[in-house]
Amino acid sequence: MSEIAIRAENIVKRYGQKRALDDFTIHLPQERVVGVLGSNGAGKSTFFRMIAGLIQPDHGTIDVLGRTPGWQTNRDIAYLPDRARWYEGHTVMLALDWAEHLLPGFERQRAESLISFMGLDPEMKVHGMSRGQEARLMLTICMARSVPLLLLDEPFSGIDLLSRERIIEAIIDNLSDNRQTVLISTHEIHESESLFDHVVFMDNGQVLLHGDVEMLRAEQGSMESIYRTLYR
Numbered sequence: 001m002s003e004i005a006i007r008a009e010n011i012v013k014r015y016g017q018k019r020a021l022d023d024f025t026i027h028l029p030q031e032r033v034v035g036v037l038g039s040n041g042a043g044k045s046t047f048f049r050m051i052a053g054l055i056q057p058d059h060g061t062i063d064v065l066g067r068t069p070g071w072q073t074n075r076d077i078a079y080l081p082d083r084a085r086w087y088e089g090h091t092v093m094l095a096l097d098w099a100e101h102l103l104p105g106f107e108r109q110r111a112e113s114l115i116s117f118m119g120l121d122p123e124m125k126v127h128g129m130s131r132g133q134e135a136r137l138m139l140t141i142c143m144a145r146s147v148p149l150l151l152l153d154e155p156f157s158g159i160d161l162l163s164r165e166r167i168i169e170a171i172i173d174n175l176s177d178n179r180q181t182v183l184i185s186t187h188e189i190h191e192s193e194s195l196f197d198h199v200v201f202m203d204n205g206q207v208l209l210h211g212d213v214e215m216l217r218a219e220q221g222s223m224e225s226i227y228r229t230l231y232r
């Protein structure tokens with residue numbers, strides 16, 4: 001039995017009347033690639049923000065790598081948020097300089113080879129980038145960090161099919177030589193299905209189903225067909 005990376009017990013998180021997480025309980029294994037799946041508003045980003053220590057539960061407990069999330073745990077987490085902020089005038093290279101100075105575990109050489117794999121021009125200005133180029137840069141900055149936990153919130157949203165495939169290839173390549181736990185939230189189940197070792201299906205702030213992909217596949221079919229059945 002593998003170790004637990006994230007342990008959430010009976011979490012409630014409210015925004016006004018809305019319960020973004022509602023008695024949410026999950027234990028996620030270490031050193032696996034976990035797909036966090038669910039329709040719009042299911043609570044995926046709320047869960048990720050809580051793991052990153054950006055928001056606190058109103059009720060329940062969460063521990064991440066054995067500790068309560070907060071500024072102390074953040075050096076062990078590379079978080080790809082659903083939106084980016086860049087410095088005015090930064091180029092791709094300057095963004096890497098910034099990351100190298102500020103982000104614990106950032107490996108410059110790995111970042112540079114990912115930049116070329118992702119087809120990004122190092123001199124390109126970050127403010128003029130397309131959504132797909134920006135997503136590739138954000139992902140590069142996350143994946144170049146040698147940290148135990150990677151949180152990728154919607155890394156494929158708004159990205160064309162070929163870029164998506166390239167990103168998935170980069171994630172798989174990057175993982176083979178790393179002992180990281182990776183959480184990926186996505187709606188793009190069809191293309192990303194091959195990535196996951198473990199999946200969590202969420203709805204209305206709760207867990208509908210979760211488990212080891214091989215086992216679920218043997219019992220119930222592809223993740224895509226399970227998704228279609230669950231959210232019909």
Ligand SMILES: Nc1ncnc2c1ncn2[C@@H]1O[C@H](COP(=O)(O)OP(=O)(O)OP(=O)(O)O)[C@@H](O)[C@H]1O
Pocket residue numbers: 015018019020038039040041042043044045046047
């Ligand atoms: N800061 C906020 N203020 C008010 N409501 C919020 C806030 N953040 C999330 N919510 C609400 O909580 C619920 C869960 O949102 P969340 O962003 O976690 O879902 P999600 O599964 O990531 O959705 P999506 O796939 O659309 O990104 C939604 O109903 C959303 O409107």
